[in-house]
Amino acid sequence: MRKYWAVFKISWQNAVEYRAEFLGHMMLGLISLLVMYFIWSAVFKNREYFGNYTFSSMMTYMILVRFLHFVKRSNVGRQIAEEIKEGRLSVYLTKPVSYLRWWFASFLADRFFEALLRILMLFTFLLLFPKVFNFPGISRFLMVLFFLTISLLVNFLFNLFVATCAFFVTDIKLFHTSLFLIVDFLAGGQIPIDIMPGFLKTVGNFLPFQFMVFFPVKIYQGEFSLFQILQGIFICFFWIIFLGYFLRMFWLKGVERYEAVGQ
Amino acid sequence: MLIGLAPIIWMVTTVIFLSVIFKGTKEIGGWSFWELLLLTGIQEIIYLASWTTFLGNLINFIYSVDSGKFDLTLLRPVNHRFFVSFGALDITSILSIVNSVVLVSLSLANLKFSFSPDRILLFLFGLIIAYLVIYLLSFILASFSLFWIKGENFIRWLMETLDFDRYPAEIYSDWFKVFLLTFLPILFLGYVPTGILLGKLPGYFIFFGILIVAWLYIVSTLIWKKGLKNYQSASI
Numbered sequence: 001m002r003k004y005w006a007v008f009k010i011s012w013q014n015a016v017e018y019r020a021e022f023l024g025h026m027m028l029g030l031i032s033l034l035v036m037y038f039i040w041s042a043v044f045k046n047r048e049y050f051g052n053y054t055f056s057s058m059m060t061y062m063i064l065v066r067f068l069h070f071v072k073r074s075n076v077g078r079q080i081a082e083e084i085k086e087g088r089l090s091v092y093l094t095k096p097v098s099y100l101r102w103w104f105a106s107f108l109a110d111r112f113f114e115a116l117l118r119i120l121m122l123f124t125f126l127l128l129f130p131k132v133f134n135f136p137g138i139s140r141f142l143m144v145l146f147f148l149t150i151s152l153l154v155n156f157l158f159n160l161f162v163a164t165c166a167f168f169v170t171d172i173k174l175f176h177t178s179l180f181l182i183v184d185f186l187a188g189g190q191i192p193i194d195i196m197p198g199f200l201k202t203v204g205n206f207l208p209f210q211f212m213v214f215f216p217v218k219i220y221q222g223e224f225s226l227f228q229i230l231q232g233i234f235i236c237f238f239w240i241i242f243l244g245y246f247l248r249m250f251w252l253k254g255v256e257r258y259e260a261v262g263q
Numbered sequence: 264m265l266i267g268l269a270p271i272i273w274m275v276t277t278v279i280f281l282s283v284i285f286k287g288t289k290e291i292g293g294w295s296f297w298e299l300l301l302l303t304g305i306q307e308i309i310y311l312a313s314w315t316t317f318l319g320n321l322i323n324f325i326y327s328v329d330s331g332k333f334d335l336t337l338l339r340p341v342n343h344r345f346f347v348s349f350g351a352l353d354i355t356s357i358l359s360i361v362n363s364v365v366l367v368s369l370s371l372a373n374l375k376f377s378f379s380p381d382r383i384l385l386f387l388f389g390l391i392i393a394y395l396v397i398y399l400l401s402f403i404l405a406s407f408s409l410f411w412i413k414g415e416n417f418i419r420w421l422m423e424t425l426d427f428d429r430y431p432a433e434i435y436s437d438w439f440k441v442f443l444l445t446f447l448p449i450l451f452l453g454y455v456p457t458g459i460l461l462g463k464l465p466g467y468f469i470f471f472g473i474l475i476v477a478w479l480y481i482v483s484t485l486i487w488k489k490g491l492k493n494y495q496s497a498s499i
Contacts, residue, residue: 021416024416025416028419028420028423031420031423031424031426031427032423032426035426035427035429035430038430038434038435039284039291039430039434041434042291042292042434043284043287043288043291046288047287047288050287051287174268175268177269178268178269178272181269181272181273181276182272182276185276185279190276190280191279191280191283195283195286196279196283197279197282197283200279
């Protein structure tokens with residue numbers, strides 16, 4: 001356990017070291033948020049409701065989508081796939097460490113740092129735009145944060161699952177971007193799942209991606225009862241076991257197949 | 264085949280997004296659903312044409328300044344500005360343009376408006392201006408890497424701001440619209456040519472576009488020359 005704690009600390013230091021670049025990246029997200037502000041302002045110009053949303057609840061949704069960016073990011077999958085493709089995985093296989101736990105420690109450090117910065121961003125919004133961004137109270141916010149730790153695990157396992165494909169195909173870049181565009185959409189990253197067209201709504205409600213954006217936002221907005229939240233946690237754990245099982249199977253098959261020819 | 268998949272998925276999700284928004288309204292900023300799809304398609308054509316011809320080259324140029332490999336370019340007996348901009352073609356984006364052309368055709372088929380030769384001519388001029396504006400903006404930002412080594416973020420910022428051009432400028436406040444037509448003239452990429460084609464904007468916007476291109480060209484040349492003097496081969 002100590003060695004993974006060391007990985008966590010080093011990854012944390014790395015994240016802190018590149019904080020300016022990180023902040024720059026975070027600010028990029030504000031541009032699309034501004035665009036969303038203008039579009040939804042135009043949509044709500046002559047109406048009070050869109051589905052069940054008021055302008056304020058829609059903007060709260062959009063701001064939270066930016067906040068939850070750290071939950072649905074896909075960089076880990078891409079990095080692991082690169083290591084497999086270039087043969088750098090061999091370095092880890094010869095060390096007395098678990099490659100996946102190593103990455104999980106690094107993933108947690110990176111995400112915790114980003115989460116802290118995004119929480120700061122959220123409170124800045126709260127101070128600057130209290131009319132469009134609602135705060136539901138500290139207890140519900142803490143409930144969201146608790147739920148996000150489970151969502152992060154779903155994201156990590158899904159990323160690994162995609163990365164494992166690098167054992168079987170030459171380059172996952174070809175479908176990685178496409179796949180994560182779909183994931184972002186079905187997670188509710190562009191429009192809330194409950195206002196999507198019928199078929200997509202069904203698909204979105206079935207797949208685990210909703211737990212990365214839509215579900216936590218709905219907890220934040222107080223639209224789920226305690227029973228629904230517990231049900232969500234239960235389904236999340238089902239997906240974690242499901243993904244974990246197939247990931248283990250794929251990973252072992254992949255390592256068996258792996259040839260460290262490098263480039 | 265998979266390379267062209269991401270732009271298709273992006274386009275499909277954009278169309279779904281727009282169709283959801285238009286469930287509750289007939290127009291946004293005075294633009295109908297099909298007019299907005301036409302704008303999306305035209306902007307995407309310009310964007311993909313940029314990737315095919317110069318964006319990848321300019322990003323490589325930024326990395327070459329970072330690594331010091333730009334020295335090798337400077338040693339070549341060529342026009343350096345042209346070489347770093349159009350040195351190689353990225354043909355993987357060409358296939359994706361087909362999706363946009365399909366979207367534009369579909370939108371035009373569903374729109375009821377009369378074509379006039381002068382409007383089509385102005386539209387074609389608008390497309391040329393759009394291409395020149397995105398090129399000159401990208402080139403100016405890429406040239407900043409001659410002053411600040413890690414320059415790739417500038418291009419990323421520009422790409423992100425293109426989102427403003429995916430929707431009709433009528434939804435923005437007046438001052439912001441002026442900003443996007445002058446200081447950061449990205450509305451010339453999709454909004455202006457589409458607006459002219461649909462008869463929503465007067466033809467003199469083309470004249471403004473020419474002035475903007477001339478202004479950007481002067482600025483880009485000044486920055487490029489000053490940047491070359493400043494370049495110190497900061498290899499790592």
